[in-house]
Amino acid sequence: MTSTQQGLTPRQARRLRMGIAAVAMVAxxxxxxxxxxxxxxxxxxxxxxxxxxxxxxxxxxxxxxRTRLGMAVLVAGFVLLLGADWWLRSR
Known part of the structure; x- marks a missing residue:
């Protein structure tokens, strides 16, 4: 018996990342x-x-x-936005 690794297909991963971005947008x-x-x-x-x-x-x-790039941009962008918000509030 061979074991196969269970994971997301590229389409599922793309939809998951789109969903995460949509949830962030709603928030x-x-x-x-x-x-x-x-x-x-x-x-x-x-x-x-x-x-x-x-x-x-x-x-x-x-x-x-471009799901991996999109998630990297999302995380980096939100970190930058939160940092900018903190910096602007402290001034």
Whole structure:
């Protein structure tokens, strides 16, 4: 008997990563609505807008088969956005 390694097919991995980016986009939408209700600053809203664009770009990359690159961009982008948000708030 040979054992086969169970894993995701490329299509399943692509759909999973697209789903993760979509969930991130929905989460950013919810936070943005809350921020707008609190009368948040324009720069915070701009950062959330950048997060929307980033999530959309990752979804498009995943659709075109660039899933690993898309996840790297998503993680790096959100780290940069969170860092920028922290830096702007501390000033």
């Amino acid at each position: 950013m939408a919810v936070v943005l609505v809350i921020q707008l209700g609190d009368g948040s600053s324009l720069r915070s809203i701009g950062l959330y807008g950048a997060a929307f664009i980033l999530s959309g770009a990752v979804i498009e990359m995943s659709r075109r088969g």
